[in-house]
Amino acid sequence: MVTSESTDLNMEHQWLPFTPNRSFKKDPRVFVAAEGMHFTTHDGKQVLDGISSLWCVAAGHNRKPIAEAIKKQLDTLDYATAFQASNDQAFKAAEMIAAMAPGDLNKVLFCNSGSEAADTSLKVALAYHRGRGEGHRNVFIGRERGYHGVGFGGMSVGGIPANRKVYGSALLPRVDHMRFIHDPVNQAYINGVEPVWQEDILLELENRILPLHDPSNVAAVIVEPVAGSAGWYLPPQGYLKRLREICDKHGILLIFDEVITGFGRMGVNFGADYYGVVPDMLNFAKAVTNGVIPLGGVICTDRIYNSMMQAHSGAPEHAIEFFHGYTYSGHPVACAAAIATLDLFRQEQLFQRAGDMGKVLGDALHSGFKGLPNVVGIRALGLAGAVELSPIAGSPGKRAYDIFIECFHNGVLVRPAAENIVVCPPYIVEKEHIDRIVNVVADAIRKNA
Ligand SMILES: Cc1ncc(COP(=O)(O)O)c(C=O)c1O
Numbered sequence: 001m002v003t004s005e006s007t008d009l010n011m012e013h014q015w016l017p018f019t020p021n022r023s024f025k026k027d028p029r030v031f032v033a034a035e036g037m038h039f040t041t042h043d044g045k046q047v048l049d050g051i052s053s054l055w056c057v058a059a060g061h062n063r064k065p066i067a068e069a070i071k072k073q074l075d076t077l078d079y080a081t082a083f084q085a086s087n088d089q090a091f092k093a094a095e096m097i098a099a100m101a102p103g104d105l106n107k108v109l110f111c112n113s114g115s116e117a118a119d120t121s122l123k124v125a126l127a128y129h130r131g132r133g134e135g136h137r138n139v140f141i142g143r144e145r146g147y148h149g150v151g152f153g154g155m156s157v158g159g160i161p162a163n164r165k166v167y168g169s170a171l172l173p174r175v176d177h178m179r180f181i182h183d184p185v186n187q188a189y190i191n192g193v194e195p196v197w198q199e200d201i202l203l204e205l206e207n208r209i210l211p212l213h214d215p216s217n218v219a220a221v222i223v224e225p226v227a228g229s230a231g232w233y234l235p236p237q238g239y240l241k242r243l244r245e246i247c248d249k250h251g252i253l254l255i256f257d258e259v260i261t262g263f264g265r266m267g268v269n270f271g272a273d274y275y276g277v278v279p280d281m282l283n284f285a286k287a288v289t290n291g292v293i294p295l296g297g298v299i300c301t302d303r304i305y306n307s308m309m310q311a312h313s314g315a316p317e318h319a320i321e322f323f324h325g326y327t328y329s330g331h332p333v334a335c336a337a338a339i340a341t342l343d344l345f346r347q348e349q350l351f352q353r354a355g356d357m358g359k360v361l362g363d364a365l366h367s368g369f370k371g372l373p374n375v376v377g378i379r380a381l382g383l384a385g386a387v388e389l390s391p392i393a394g395s396p397g398k399r400a401y402d403i404f405i406e407c408f409h410n411g412v413l414v415r416p417a418a419e420n421i422v423v424c425p426p427y428i429v430e431k432e433h434i435d436r437i438v439n440v441v442a443d444a445i446r447k448n449a
Contacts, residue, residue, distance in 0.1 A: 009042060029408055034061035037426060037433055039413070047408065050437045051415045052426045055228065055260045056291025058354070059344050060428040066292050069340035073333045082110075082329040090330030093338045097288070097299060100269045100342070103278035107305040110297045110330040114259035115149025117283035117296040118222070121255045122153040123324050124281060125220035128253065128304050131311030137219040137251075140172065141209060144180040147229035148222060148257050148283075157222050160230065174217075176209050178202075181227060181235050188377035188388070189370070190234055191362045197236035206246060215250035220280075225271030228260035231420030232379055232386040240277040253280040253304075259296070263287040264345060264427060266382035267355020274382070280304060290341045295334035354427040358383040361423065361434050368438035373449035374399065384424035387441070391419050399448055406444035412437050421445075 011025055030042040037060060039047045052058055059066075073089065080087045094108040111120050122140060129137040142148065142157030149155070155163060156172035159180070164171065179201060187195040210218065225240060227233040247254040256279040261271030264287065268274050272282060281304070285296030312321045328334070345351060362380030369375050369387045377388035392398045400416035407414050407421075414437065415422040423437055 027405070036060045036062070037429065046411060048412045048433060048436060050407075050413050050423050050425050050433075052287075052424055053291050054286070054415070055265065055424055056286045058264055058287040058427050059290045059341065059348070059350055060426040063290060063341075063344060065344050066290055066337055066340045069336045070293065070333055073336035077332045080332060082327065082331075083325060086330060087332040087335070089332040089335035089339065093295075093330070093335035093342075094297075096339060096342050097284070097297065100263075101282060101299045102270065102272050104302045105272075105278065105282050105299040106302050107300045108297050109300065109324075110295065110335075111285075111326050112294045112328050112331075112334075113149065113296045114257070114283065114285035115151045115154050116326060117259065117285055117298050118148035118154030118157070118257060119151040120324065121222065121257075121281045121283050121298045122157065122220065124298060124300060124304065124308075124322070125253045125255070127322055127324075128307055129219050131308050134216075134251075136217055139174045139176065139213045139218045141176050141178060141205070141218060141221045141252075143178045143223050143227070145227055145230040145233070146177075146222070146224055146257075147227075148224075149259075174213075176213065178205050178209065178221075178223075180230075180233070181239065182233050183236075184377060184388075187236075189366065190379045190381065191366050192359055192381060194237040194381070195234055200242075201236065202239065202242050202246060205243075210246075210250065215252065218250065218252045220253040220255050221247055222255040222257060224257045224259075225261045225275055226266075226381065226384075228384075229417060231388065231417040232381075232384050232422055232424075234379055234381050235275075240275045244277045244279075247280075255279055255281045255283065257283045259283055259285045260424075261382070263342075264351035264354045265384060265424070267351060267358055269351065288341060289334060289337040290344075292341075293331075293334045293337045294328075295331070295338055348428075350427040354383040357425075357427065357429050357431075357434070360431055361385055361425070361429075364431075364434045364438045365423065368442050369445065372442060372445045375445065383427060383429070384422065386417070386420040386422045387445070388420050389445070402448045403441065403444040406447060407440050410440045410443070412440040414441060 031039040032042050033040040097108050098106045111117055140157050144159040146159045148158045156175045159177045258270050262284040266274040280301050282299040289295045308321050365378050365380050365385045369378050374389045376390050379386050389399050400419055400421055404416040
């Protein structure tokens with residue numbers, strides 16, 4: 001039995017997700033409490049949360065209004081079935097989310113995670129097209145190094161090779177991927193601006209991918225507005241607008257996976273707002289409850305919803321229009337947490353703060369890391385950024401992993417993503433926290449040179 005030294009944690013039975021379990025158990029990272037910007041570990045250390053606990057804890061840890069709302073909800077309505085019934089909190093949360101979303105994104109399908117949101121959105125796309133008599137539209141297009149969670153749908157449209165490698169035979173068959181949005185030669189260093197590319201990288205979609213499948217067979221294109229999990233890679237200026245135009249031209253639905261960019265990370269409500277492009281579906285999770293309790297969802301346009309209802313106009317009243325849902329879709333406690341979180345965001349103007357602190361972060365990353373050994377790129381936009389390092393020959397990902405471990409030992413949690421170290425602190429971050437993160441990461445980069 002592996003136990004930690006200062007507490008009696010039995011670590012035999014939890015199989016840790018997306019974690020090297022063997023090395024973790026030799027040097028565990030176990031949190032037992034959190035407040036504001038910091039965790040307390042099982043052995044009593046303070047660790048600065050430089051990644052909002054994986055993009056979730058946008059308002060900082062242990063926010064009382066959210067905890068109070070959850071406690072109140074537990075004492076009022078603990079749970080109610082989501083099928084053939086609903087609850088008041090789900091309606092209120094959906095109303096608030098729809099009000100925040102751009103354009104006619106007004107209908108919220110709740111689920112519990114980003115992975116479920118991805119699969120839900122793909123299923124809506126198929127059902128929508130079929131309802132309109134275009135059931136032949138069943139090709140999905142994602143993007144290389146995209147991440148849409150770990151369900152079979154999300155994995156199939158996702159483009160991170162390690163996540164797909166083992167599951168090849170089980171991935172959806174009619175899927176293609178656009179090329180990645182990174183130019184390491186001309187666009188290695190980006191600070192607070194949209195990169196301008198000379199090349200039009202969507203020509204590949206127009207001239208190769210769509211003709212190959214025939215656009216009339218394509219159900220949807222799904223992208224993250226900013227490629228988050230891959231390591232905060234930013235689309236070229238005009239890319240998403242042009243993608244919208246291409247989709248419109250061919251009747252293809254455009255899905256934005258905003259599990260990371262949603263709810264303020266870019267300094268505005270959604271990536272869609274930042275880039276001025278309204279998708280047909282917008283997937284969210286993570287920050288919507290400040291990470292406190294699982295909740296995700298897909299915001300669909302009125303057009304999609306109305307079309308699905310219209311498709312059943314001749315069906316009997318008791319006929320269900322969309323055979324999909326989760327037992328915990330719109331869970332009242334999760335929705336109460338979302339309502340309190342969204343209120344808190346607004347009361348403290350945290351999205352604006354994220355935008356303001358994003359500039360501080362971008363400047364600090366560039367002045368702190370540029371020129372350090374092995375640094376080959378730094379990208380910052382919104383309240384997030386990444387420093388990219390040259391890989392160790394024959395050991396992909398090891399340098400960033402070693403730097404992540406070193407930072408953790410020095411009291412700062414950052415995220416290794418392939419050859420990147422990603423920083424995306426809670427929106428309540430202060431300059432002193434940013435300086436500390438940058439200093440600790442810079443020391444670790446030097447030490448691992
Ligand atoms: C863009 C995107 N989509 C989907 C997911 C999957 O979310 P979850 O882990 O909640 O299933 C993530 C998680 O990081 C994500 O970044």
